[in-house]
Amino acid sequence: MISRSGELSAVDRIDTSVAHPARRYNYLLGGKDNFAADRESGDALAAAMPTIRLAAVENRMFLQRAVRFLARQGVRQFLDIGTGIPTADNTHEVAQAVIPSARVVYVDNDPIVLAHARALLSSTSEGRTAYLDADLREPEKILAHPDLDATLDLSEPVALMLVAILHFIRDDEDPRGILARLVAALPTGSYVVASHVTWEYLPPAVTAKLEANNDNGQFRARNTEQFADLLDGLELVEPGIVSVARWHTDDLPQPRPSVQDVSFNGVVARVVR
Template sequence: MSLYDGVDLRLNVPHSARMYDYYLGGFTNFAADREAAGQALAALPWLRSAARANRAFVHRSTRALAEAGLDQFLDIGTGIPTSPNLHEIAQAVNPRARIVYVDNDPIVLSHARALLTGAPGGRTAYVEADLADPAALLAAPSLRGTLDLSRPVALSLNAVLHFIPDGAGAPDGAGTRRAHAIVEHLKAALAPGSALVISHVTADFAPEEIARVTGIYHSAGTPLQARTHHEITRFLAGWTVLAPGLVPVPRWRPAGSDDTVVTDIEASGYAAVAVKP
């Protein structure tokens, strides 16, 4: 029996998670994904470096929060498993850590068993849900049965919010936009001491190249919206942003020789960690 039996992968349609897997050098991608990814790489040749830098940020931020005592993690927009996964990092620090992965991609669902293998003393769970419906996501029995939302939770929204574009006609720089409203809903459900981890694409450093990549993703059926430093800062509103602040991805507490050396332009994204007062 194949891992993908009974799963409609729509192999003829590019998917952002499989394209990201291709950038990282993975093998869970198909011809349509590689073709679209190739076009994106032609427009932004350093996309592979950006993907690796983002992956390194996920590792650093998870390790930092686990070392600070957080033992519950909610990772939304999990993507295709690439070891070490978030639970492996967290449970290496605290084997009793609990992790819930959330995604609405059928290929991630097909890999869920790999994500559910964690340290014996901890717990991992997978929830099939959509970030666009945060109420249903938070009500999922697997999430409620794994995480105690009355205690601090580390909420990871890494490289996912740029796939939630603003609604048509939304005023530029004013009002509550769709992505910000979703994040506020999630933040409100978490206890004091919880953390918000964000990485997000920006056009601040390479506007022409990011504009071309955005067009390629739109053509592939995946809306992509880069946001400015100011717009991404709004996701952190009301929470205490940890040092060094909202910075280019590779500048968030670089760990040294184990990190890929990437410039701000190559990263073309911001990252931050904030804590709920």
């Protein structure tokens, strides 16, 4: 179905024959909102890196810890780009458990996520949530969206969530520029929460197998230095860029998974002027 604006409806945009990152991630997390192409792609990655499901779980736990950490610092607004398909303890649920009046705007470009937006939009009576059908590559569209303006006050601190999404932005798509534009719209005292796949800890043979699954070239793993370059101008919160399995985990069961098994770096950074 074509909308009045000439765009395909969410249902008509779903291509079940091609794996999509959000649906593949859902599969790796043990979800059911995925198709054969997503499962085939996920299984191929698991064949190359058998601990990839553990990595997905640890990355999700990092998001939850980071949201809880910032909410306890008094941050009550969250802009979550690359939301993914809803699962347990979404950003608004974690934030509103600490601050019931917290406000969250979700952004994703997967029509399956749009179909689940109603679940994302549930909220405490004091808080508020909204969902934008948009792409990280179009920061101006996100910032100019009326639902963002109606939900968040960009004169007050906002936590910009970029969890497991920057590695889908190629270098020629200017990830640093995209992030800089979003950060420029946020006031001092805001934060960026980001995680990024890294292959720096993996043996060359494993990296080669993972690269073989990146035949369309859309995926871009980055090491710690390259990840830090994207965050230039931000003030890193202790402990800086570390494995998501190592970020603020003192109260979690020990020992934690190895950096090799997880291969995700995470960071919380402060916006300063």
